[in-house]
Amino acid sequence: xxxxxxxxxxxxxxxxxxxxxxxxxxxxxxxxxxxxxxxxxxxxxxxxxxxxxxxxxxxxxxxxxxxxxxxxxxxxxxxxxxxxxxxxxxxxxxxxxxxxxxxxxxxxxxx
Amino acid sequence: xxxxxxxxxxxxxxxxxxxxxxxxxxxxxxxxxxxxxxxxxxxxxxxxxxxxxxxxxxxxxxxxxxxxxxxxxxxxxxxxxxxxxxxxxxxxxxxxxxxxxxxxxxxxxxxxxx
Numbered sequence: 579x580x581x582x583x584x585x586x587x588x589x590x591x592x593x594x595x596x597x598x599x600x601x602x603x604x605x606x607x608x609x610x611x612x613x614x615x616x617x618x619x620x621x622x623x624x625x626x627x628x629x630x631x632x633x634x635x636x637x638x639x640x641x642x643x644x645x646x647x648x649x650x651x652x653x654x655x656x657x658x659x660x661x662x663x664x665x666x667x668x669x670x671x672x673x674x675x676x677x678x679x680x681x682x683x684x685x686x687x688x689x
Numbered sequence: 690x691x692x693x694x695x696x697x698x699x700x701x702x703x704x705x706x707x708x709x710x711x712x713x714x715x716x717x718x719x720x721x722x723x724x725x726x727x728x729x730x731x732x733x734x735x736x737x738x739x740x741x742x743x744x745x746x747x748x749x750x751x752x753x754x755x756x757x758x759x760x761x762x763x764x765x766x767x768x769x770x771x772x773x774x775x776x777x778x779x780x781x782x783x784x785x786x787x788x789x790x791x792x793x794x795x796x797x798x799x800x801x802x803x
Contacts, residue, residue, distance in 0.1 A: 618795075678782075
């Protein structure tokens, strides 16, 4: 089975901090994604990557950046955390024939 | 803009009944559709998928129906169990160079009463 692992289930950070959310997949997938999930808004795409060192903006990239230095790892970075970035963050990966798999999510609270 | 939406935000059924969750999509070029189940505090779990060249696909206790004429997708769960209680999302991947970006519906909350 494809495994997508997010390093933290819960995080509490202060406003203005730089925050790193890590995601690792073990199936050599080309495509990786970061979504955030908020009540009433569903899942929204922040950034995605279709290859190492490649990244594309999703629907709501403002306030975020990403890093894909290795194929298996896709990091989401909050340059200066704000309270409106309190959310559930979901990483996903997709490869040929393997479909689309999500991690368990990181619930981030910015205080 | 393109969107994927759900007709009913909540659905309550009795244990043992069949459940039907509906989804409308607006992008006629969409190529691939997925249903996810999300339990509280967890990430979405893949249930079943269907490609646009199919009308129906069956899994274990679940069936997905695709009607391209009216751009409608449904998930049928047979003999619903309390463990099926969750939020169910439909999602689509448009054809073309989308790199697998999913567009999600808002979700339907399914509650199964014993």
